[in-house]
Amino acid sequence: MAGSEEKQSKAKETKAKETKAKEPKAKATSGGKKKEVKKETGLGLSHKKDENFGEWYSEVIVNGEMIEYYDISGCYIIRPWAMSIWETMQSFFDPEIKKMKIQNCYFPLFVSPTVLQKETDHIEGFAPEVAWVTKSGESDLEVPIAIRPTSETVMYPYYSKWIRGHRDLPLKLNQWCNVVRWEFSNPTPFIRSREFLWQEGHTAFATKEEADAEVLDILELYRRIYEEFLAIPVIKGKKSELEKFAGGLYTTSVEAFIPNTGRGVQGATSHCLGQNFSKMFEINFENEKGEKAMVWQNSWAYSTRTIGVMVMVHGDDKGLVLPPKVASVQVIVIPVPYKDADTQGIFDACNATVETLCEAGIRASADLRDNYSPGWKYSHWEMRGVPLRIEIGPKDLANNQVRAVRRDNGAKVDLPRDCLLKKVEELIENIQDSLFNAAKQKRDACIQIVKTWDEFVVAVSQKKLILAPWCDEEEVEKDVKARTKGEMGAAKSLCSPLEQPEMPEGTKCFASGKPATKWTYWGRSY
């Protein structure tokens, strides 16, 4: 569940100005200094990623046609350029969970208040953000009805009904849907919005062992979404007691990091709910021995937040940078017809190139518009982040070659047309790998191991991703948050990595000086 997303919403103080997306309409702010390319083409960004990250982000998602700001604050239009990325991830994840015998279903958007309030810890986490329907047409409803912020309480009364005996287990359901969390400050498109799209899986097992195993299987799929598709390195880890899902037993997550802002971002979460909800909702079954037992439950989710993290990690001062695996256009082919050149021949070569690539399953397209210059088109498709540009001009035609330009590093190379496909396939694969490696290198450069409080304070001020030995006590984390509270937001635990570095005997907690029990990542976060 992005259930832990709600936790962050309570920590309003952690969100600082530099990460805030400007509303409304980033375009309205683009009157100031402009990059050279902007003067030339009317395209380009007014803000630089390193100088004003928040404004840059707003501008890049709007100019890159991922998002349109909407007239209700905190709600955004997901345009086709972003939607296709969502669909690509879905077409990976959905078959994977089906292999695990998880079935899709659809539960209602609405929850009645009595059911919503059944699990006390859970509702405490969500109550302030719940949107309530109180009227239909001109009439008041008898009872206000809530819009789901997540579906535990929507679903579990029916799990109780459907599960009778051990043969009804495991019960493994998933739904792709929208949820609503009416937060009042600091919305950021994709990262924190009042409505977002996600999948939410809800499973019930006879034993804790099965539940534990599934939590990690799902976490591995989330890692693959980030690392294999979005080319973003993530850390698999366990959340602290303070940061776990409201009402659950323990929470695992994949954590990404945005070097520019020095903030961690919870990428997706896989929770073991233990038997807490099964107790509240009376989800009992008769086990093989004929005894009454309670089920063990998990819930897990990833959301459209993934897309925002991708923009933040890879984007640059020319706009979006899309990893080839999720780009709806992987290769854009642009004719460069100099005066007196064989324009028709060039156009034919462009079309033939697109055809060759598309036949092999590469998502290629040609921009043959006659009312824009090649230069304008370069900027346009750079803004939209297309991984590879192919230019074809008279000289290329004469030499039976094309020119390929990489979006990620600007490298240019001439490709002979007779081995075009193979070369393009290699380039695409290379771009995907390079993006991941570059992101990993930048992320790793931010990781700092600290062992004392003084080192910690310095590292926080330097926007580091901090790895520190910790005593794993809730009071100590509260204390860390209190002591680092400031304009930029408090530091908190991000996760304790599943792969723990060695902990030498006698290592002390960086914050309390008590014996440390685990290595934990700390930092500011979204």
Next chain:
Amino acid sequence: MAGSEEKQSKAKETKAKETKAKEPKAKATSGGKKKEVKKETGLGLSHKKDENFGEWYSEVIVNGEMIEYYDISGCYIIRPWAMSIWETMQSFFDPEIKKMKIQNCYFPLFVSPTVLQKETDHIEGFAPEVAWVTKSGESDLEVPIAIRPTSETVMYPYYSKWIRGHRDLPLKLNQWCNVVRWEFSNPTPFIRSREFLWQEGHTAFATKEEADAEVLDILELYRRIYEEFLAIPVIKGKKSELEKFAGGLYTTSVEAFIPNTGRGVQGATSHCLGQNFSKMFEINFENEKGEKAMVWQNSWAYSTRTIGVMVMVHGDDKGLVLPPKVASVQVIVIPVPYKDADTQGIFDACNATVETLCEAGIRASADLRDNYSPGWKYSHWEMRGVPLRIEIGPKDLANNQVRAVRRDNGAKVDLPRDCLLKKVEELIENIQDSLFNAAKQKRDACIQIVKTWDEFVVAVSQKKLILAPWCDEEEVEKDVKARTKGEMGAAKSLCSPLEQPEMPEGTKCFASGKPATKWTYWGRSY
């Protein structure tokens, strides 16, 4: 848009008792008379399709595990058995519209009241059913916010922004989402619910010709969903002025018919909106001559209603009957291990059969549970509508054959195991065709051509699907509705078929006696 669905909601009087789904919980009503099979197995239905259609429908969707009734009236849980049918249709329709260069996107669930109310005719149609969010957490919102009943008004302000010149056209977007129409009476799962799933396409063109052509291209896809996937014959036609989409220019639809209740049901609609919305939302563009022009728009939708129509048309007194093309399990394999038989051999044969079929892409599964008898399993999978059952017992094992039993007509046939795959493929294809043909035969038997008012009144009372020559005047339709109003609901026009039968010179309107201009289908409807 199932935009025309909203029209029907206003005609509350058209819904009669026999078609109403009983709420809450069909199961609670199953204490009365029971079918023999029910006594034997604990399964089976308490109600017969021909005797009490409404109760039968409620029971079959619950016992068939398509729907669970939810604690908020008019909202239903779509269980995996139904969801997989929705996904199958989606995996046909989505690639088809992508071939037409229609792109997916996602607009917000919420609409601000000023935008919602911009198109007067349109809002008049929807206003009584709009659900309003007025609170978040404990706070009142400054302005109430509507939940989309459909997305014309959500989307078109942005069409106005995005469309500048003729090169921005056509703009063709689609979204898969939930919508909410808070109707206060007579909810019926799938057919009429307060929240439902659909796709809604919204397109804008430079010329009326392009818009007209797309309306019919989409309508053809809707016909294919019904006829090729759901095995339900539909009539393509044009809606009358009274029945068209609120605010549109004209509406086309595919119309299905439920012989048991004698009611038409609007299967899906493809609307040409003309320039009405473009005027209201100022969706202008500069055409090739440099002049300002208004776009021509379409919107079109099909919803989870499709699944309800399928249940109503094909289901029988043993439960659901699923067309193979949309069944998530096409073949269920059941071991029949008589006492002292080679149980392991039979189980192995079952597994081998499933494997053979699955490898060839047939969705097959074995029910090897040891706590249910073969007879119980037969009833169970019949209830769930699996198209083909394969039984394997000792005799089958000895003869190297399996027994196949068709769900649609109960026919049994022994299949040699060495040509099993081919035979099963033939059977599946045959079942799909037979279902369509049987449904068409039943539907056609209900069609009655009438030429006079007296014939019309008799045909209405006999629950016919009436084809009559009509003068196509709005006042005359209003008059027909007024004159047929009664306990069972008024008759109204369903559609004027695109394929018009010959109209002999001098033919008179059945209702007004004026010269007839077209043949139109009439009847009661959902």
